[in-house]
Amino acid sequence: MVAIIDYDAGNIKSVEKALLLLGQEVEITRDRDKILRADKVILPGVGAFGDAMDKLHQYGLTEVIHEVVRKKTPFLGICLGLQLLFERSDEAPGVEGLGVLKGEILKIPEREGLKIPHMGWNSLDFPRKGRLFQGLNQNPYVYFVHSYYLKAEEEDIVTATAEYGVLIHASVEKDNVFACQFHPEKSSDVGIQILRNFVAL
Helix, strand or coil, X not given: CEEEECCCCXXXXXXXXXXXXXXXXXXXXXXXXXXXXCCEEEECCCCCHHHHHHHHHHCCHHHXXXXXXXXXXXXXXXXXXXXXXXXXXXXCCCCCCCCCCCEEEEECCCCCCCCCCEEEEEXXXXXXXXXXXXXXXXXXXXXXXXXXXXXXXCHHHEEEEEECCCEEEEEEEECCEEEECCCHHHCHHHXXXXXXXXXXX
């Protein structure tokens, strides 16, 4: 069973729909026991960093996420879910992230000709090809919607990057923890392959 963590963030239903397409049993839940019993856990999300951390604390989910990570259950953060795994964000100064991984979330710098948020299709480069990207060609296109980007402290966990006026750490992998800044559930066949690779772990 794949547990999708429910903390009132946007975009949960489209993640569920993509997983159902792959024939997975899916549960959207904030129940601690169900999350800890799941074979795989996903933290999706569209929204604001500070509000999201408030909700995770309010629902008692921060410690549950740390338990999932300690148990070595495959865990996937998507979009805001990636950002929350890190230590801090420019979007919410003074708010601590989950700190599962080391790094910070920075504002995409203003640049002439670039619209913020970064919204739409962009290609990925693979500095080191992680397990999520097995079976994909070089430079696949995926769908992004974000105004803040990850700068990971440990470069060796970065499995995909994208360029948008700045180098974006677009995906990371460390032990059982995976995360994508882009939306695999909105990234057509490429995204379905990424989710298929995740559920096959």
